[in-house]
Amino acid sequence: MSSLLDTHLVAGSGQPRRIFELIHASANAANFELVRIRYGLHDGHTLQIMAERPDGSMNVAGCEELSNLMSAILDVEDPISGEYNLEVSSPGIDRPLTRPKDFERWAGFEAKLELSDAIEGRKRFRGNLQGFEDGEVLIEYQAEGQSETQIIGLDFRTIAEAKLIMSDDLINESLKRRDRNEPTPSDGE
Numbered sequence: 001m002s003s004l005l006d007t008h009l010v011a012g013s014g015q016p017r018r019i020f021e022l023i024h025a026s027a028n029a030a031n032f033e034l035v036r037i038r039y040g041l042h043d044g045h046t047l048q049i050m051a052e053r054p055d056g057s058m059n060v061a062g063c064e065e066l067s068n069l070m071s072a073i074l075d076v077e078d079p080i081s082g083e084y085n086l087e088v089s090s091p092g093i094d095r096p097l098t099r100p101k102d103f104e105r106w107a108g109f110e111a112k113l114e115l116s117d118a119i120e121g122r123k124r125f126r127g128n129l130q131g132f133e134d135g136e137v138l139i140e141y142q143a144e145g146q147s148e149t150q151i152i153g154l155d156f157r158t159i160a161e162a163k164l165i166m167s168d169d170l171i172n173e174s175l176k177r178r179d180r181n182e183p184t185p186s187d188g189e
Contacts (some may be wrong), residue, residue, distance in 0.1 A: 006100070007020065007098075007099075009036070009096070009097070009098035009159065009161070009162065010034055010035065010098045011036070011037040015040075015079070016037040016038055016039050019037055019047065019074075019079055019080075020034065020037050022074070023049075023073055023074075026069060026070075026073055027069070027070075030069055031054065032051045032052070032053065032066050033052055033053070033054055033099075034050070035052055035091045035095070035096065035099070036048070036091070036096050036098050037049050037050075039080070039084075041087075042085075043085070045082070045083060045084045046085045046087055047080065047084050047086050048087045048089070049066070049070060049086070049087070049089075050088075050089055050091045050096070051063075051066055056105060057177075057178065058089075059090075062090075063090065064088075074086065093170060093174045094164050094165065094166040095163065095164055096162065097111060097113075097129075097163060100132045101132075102162075103131060103132040103162075104131050104132050106129055106164060107129045107131040108128060108129065108130075109129055109164055109165075109169065109173070110127065110128055110129075110164070110165040110167060111126070111127070111163060111164050111165060112124065112125070112161075112162065112165060113125045113126075113137065113154060113159055113162045114160050114161045115154065115158045116158050116160040119158075125139055125141050125152070125154065127140045127141030127149070130151055132156070135155060135156055135157070136153030136154055136155055136156060137153070137154045137156055137159060137162070138151055138152070138153050138154075139152060
């Protein structure tokens with residue numbers, strides 16, 4: 001049960017959960033971490049798999065490698081009846097936050113969080129991430145009626161959706177992180 005809670009934002013119930021169960025071990029063995037799985041997007045027949053390397057990087061060659069691996073598994077297991085499109089991508093700059101480590105890795109950046117159930121009448125929070133501690137996502141936000149910002153801990157299990165907000169600071173940091181993770185030509189790429 002705890003693994004389901006730890007991955008409820010990566011793959012919800014139904015078809016995405018079944019696909020996650022089929023592919024996550026192979027993805028991990030190939031040095032990829034699944035970030036999010038969704039089915040039924042765009043035309044209703046698209047399977048979207050977002051992934052990255054453990055260091056947070058993902059390039060076109062990585063997407064192609066993972067796509068080939070996932071296609072082989074999905075062709076054999078055949079979890080989706082009928083035709084569908086497989087879309088493998090990186091999470092992007094204004095990425096979804098789906099794992100506890102995402103909230104740690106992107107602490108200090110602005111995010112939007114939506115809860116499955118309201119806390120004191122509020123389901124949506126927007127503010128600066130402050131990390132992850134004791135099963136809670138910490139976020140600094142401007143509470144209504146308060147002159148100073150507040151830091152609140154939101155139970156990870158109650159988060160329905162979370163994503164980073166596009167900003168110049170986020171773009172600059174993402175570019176720095178990408179440059180640090182890019183292999184040099186001497187690395188064989």
